[in-house]
Amino acid sequence: EAQVTQNPRYLITVTGKKLTVTCSQNMNHEYMSWYRQDPGLGLRQIYYSMNVEVTDKGDVPEGYKVSRKEKRNFPLILESPSPNQTSLYFCASSLVGSAETEAFFGQGTRLTVV
Amino acid sequence: QKEVEQDPGPLSVPEGAIVSLNCTYSNSAFQYFMWYRQYSRKGPELLMYTYSSGNKEDGRFTAQVDKSSKYISLFIRDSQPSDSATYLCAMIRQGGSEKLVFGKGTKLTVNP
Numbered sequence: 025e026a027q028v029t030q031n032p033r034y035l036i037t038v039t040g041k042k043l044t045v046t047c048s049q050n051m052n053h054e055y056m057s058w059y060r061q062d063p064g065l066g067l068r069q070i071y072y073s074m075n076v077e078v079t080d081k082g083d084v085p086e087g088y089k090v091s092r093k094e095k096r097n098f099p100l101i102l103e104s105p106s107p108n109q110t111s112l113y114f115c116a117s118s119l120v121g122s123a124e125t126e127a128f129f130g131q132g133t134r135l136t137v138v
Numbered sequence: 139q140k141e142v143e144q145d146p147g148p149l150s151v152p153e154g155a156i157v158s159l160n161c162t163y164s165n166s167a168f169q170y171f172m173w174y175r176q177y178s179r180k181g182p183e184l185l186m187y188t189y190s191s192g193n194k195e196d197g198r199f200t201a202q203v204d205k206s207s208k209y210i211s212l213f214i215r216d217s218q219p220s221d222s223a224t225y226l227c228a229m230i231r232q233g234g235s236e237k238l239v240f241g242k243g244t245k246l247t248v249n250p
Binding site for chain 2: 064131132
């Protein structure tokens, strides 16, 4: 089954404690991205990756890092989380080269930073 | 002016009603238009996509694009309680850019 898997689904952490949210896809997609979704603000792209070792900033990259060492994995790293990063996070993947391609989303990670 | 505008609702309709969801956009470079459906506590999933102007029908769902007005719509006929979800419009510019630009989503509730 084609899917994007995020872990954990729920996370409560304290300010400043580094954390990583993992994302893995089994569709051999080149393009992967991270979004955060906040009430009234919708989905905003944090970072994206066009392929292995190629990453770039999205609309709201401050306070986040990513890496793409393997095609299937695209972890999101919060080096020093702050309360304003409390949000619902989604990872997504799609093929490169066709704008018609569906973006597949993970189930989401609800992060609370206290 | 935001690139994509979408009324967040909420929209509440009785079962069987025809639902109209809309987005406007400002950038004429958008060529591919999509509607995603997001159930509570789930990730968005693609419902329909349309290239350029015109209509596309899939069962009870019809997507319309009017590029001259920079306006897209999603119609749901004979709405069902299972259609209750948030609907997000999304667009991609011509040229193969993979960045989806999303509307903020409209929350729809279909009451039995």
